[in-house]
Amino acid sequence: MLTVEQLRKKITADEIDTVVLAFTDMQGRLQGKLCHGQFFLDSMLDEGAEGCNYLLAVDTEMNTPGGYAISSWDSGYGDMSFAMDLNTIRLMPHNPGQVMIQCDLTGHDGELIPMSPRAMLRRQLDHAREMGYQMLTGTELEFCVYNTSYESAWDANYQNLEPANKYNVDYNILGSQRVEPLIREIRNSMYDAGMTVESAKGECNLGQHEIAFRFDEGLVTADNHVVYKLASKQIAHQQGKSITFMAKPNQREGSSCHIHMSLRGLNGELSFWDQERGKRSVTYDRFIAGVLNGMRELSIFYAPTINSYKRFTKGSFAPTAVAWGIDNRSCAVRLVGTGHSARMENRLPGGDVNPYLALSAMLASGLYGIEHELELEPMMEGNAYESGAQIVPATMREARDLLASSQLARELFGSDVVEHYLHYADVELEAFEAAVTDWELRRGFERL
Template identity: 65%
Template sequence: MTHPRSERMLTVDQLRAGVADESIETVVVAFTDMQGRLQGKYLHAAYFVEHALGHGVEGCNYLLAVDTEMNTVDGYAISSWEAGYGDMEFTLDLDTIRWVPWLERTVMIQCDLALTDGSPVPMSPRSMLAAQVERAAGHGWSAVAGTELEFVVYRDSFEEAWTKGYTGLTPANQYNVDYSIVGSGRVEPLLRRIRADMWRAGMTVESAKGECNFGQHEIGFLFDDVVTTCDNHSVYKTGAKMIAADLGQSLTFMAKPNEREGNSCHIHLSLRGLDGSTVFWADGERTPLYDHFIAGVLATMREFTLFYAPNINSYKRFAQGSFAPTAVAWGQDNRTCSVRTVGEGSSARMENRVPGGDCNPYLAVAAMMAGGLHGIENELELEPMMTGNAYESDAPLVPHTLREARDLFAASEVAREAFGQDVVDHYVNMADVEITAFDAAVTDWELRRGFERL
């Protein structure tokens, strides 16, 4: 069953009462941008209740048309110098009011984005996921998901890391701490603070564990409906960075911060009936519906990789024997495949192992749902299960570069049918912007390799 709304989330009446007794002084209104980051405003709480609560908040529409460094760039139909960089509305989702425990007397409300005429902004990641949720509901299904997000912790502050050019940093652990109680214990002051604050922010925290890279850890959360999971994911990712900064440390969700193991974001997803009933399993085995769904995700995996791996750096993670997949294949409890099936009965679900820690959760989950629904609607046949080491198989490969993923997405008829022509063009331009910026950069690798020896 999907989970009821957390009792630790706030109602509008509780928000008003908190403002009245001054236990709430600040309201953050935020949405998730193309890069998966929370963007928005800090509003004085009294002003919010008196003025913004009934009318919403506005912001520049360039927020969905910038690169990672917040530079305005060409090529976006939604926003440009020629169009005058107008406003869009932050539509408050009043079911998302939560405490922000890492900030004093602060709550947050997450938002959808609308044009000034009130119509949804189709390129907004949250709107894109909502469209796939609505599509599934039209068939009588809901969707639940959980994300497993890894990060690497450093003893250096974010400011120190910047000053050092992000080189020579001291990882919180200096050896492989995968499942190590000692290794996690060394970082527990940070991990405990993150877990406790995320619980107070309305999430259901499961556990923390060490991972393979030096200083790498993962904190897991209980699955929920897909929009709630992605909302929580965005808040968690932002909060973890702010908590680390408060403790004089830094952490990164980059897909590949160094030559060791990368940061993954494994996504577990299943469909349910609208009443919460199991539809992926019956009579002790997978249902045809489940098989079609997996087949659709696999059929669109290469075309949709742009939403699983959206950055230049994302593709450094796909390496042989790295626990990051290279083969487009599925297997039962097989971690060498891009799709791993897990569980039985009501716990039956598919795990997509392609996304990295840098993915935008709304886009990645929307892509999984769009691919899976494409498989169901067209009754795609599921290929035979992969057994053994998928790294050594002849299965098709995940795209090797952002440029390859961009071209596959641009040519995808399934993407245009699922997301719309304007949305596809928008995200193709996002990839073009990143590729152009990287092609113009002189990297430290080039300098070390060529400064003296060439």
């Protein structure tokens, strides 16, 4: 990351000419402005920037549906301020001459807008600190690569795209290196953008891959996640390819975003492990119990699209059972590591997840488990798919209704935030239920 003074020197020396001010919207996308470097120094660094508050009230296609309390014609579609986090100034090496600064969103009163995803995570991280904890987390994000440009994919109505691998390349070095020119550029660019890159590997679906990054503090991990997602698409575009982070882009294996999380004391003390007894701590068990307790009701924050729920099928390595197990990939929560590496893995989210929302839900419900001393249910042994355990919602409609009736969600996030994301779900459901799909055409055009 760059300091303000380092950025000033690079702009003055004509090494940087563009400053991107970006915030994360409900869908987990970076939105904002590209600013001329010298104008940024002369005016925007001190005076700030604004954007229309409809940006927190749009659907995936940037339509502006009614019904949001935050933004409407009745309220005049006013502005919100981009509050720059000057700890996030980073080079964007794949776009020479460019840096990005990530922003919070504030109203005219200077207060954070509560339904902004970054503000939601900040609130939960503050709560954790008040309880004496810091959160460490990492997101493992999978994607599918196609040898088809985004423009050509659009023109083809996303049908018959050419995957970068023709067969399952899970852990396969030959298959991974077939795509290495792209994957290598993403890895190296993200390293130069301030991320700690660990490794890359092939996955099961055709053209499916994963790049892993080292865990970090919660806000840093979420910020890195959305920058990486944007940059990956931009680099793919530069190479005439396309990448999708859809949870279920076809009938084969879906793309996951497993989230690893642990708590530490404010000075780095272990919270999830009892060193003297050599086993999990009571705090850890209560945190797991809290996450499981809130998983169904908060599933909109883990699985935010219609497509998200297509992943949840038996035997797919995507979870269906709300259960926990030690190194058991059939459970929604998998425990791994001991001592300093002890952590829980939430296997529910897919590649389409908004990391701020998922981390907020996971941390909030886990802290609730600690505060209310929830007792951890017995460990799942064997195949959780066939266990008879409670299951995750099968559709967005079910997830929406669970959120609507959840007192837990209102206690954790506030009714204004819950109502905002309920309306988000309603908008998606209404659009989907009105659409005529290619599935319907193939089944009914001639035969019905």
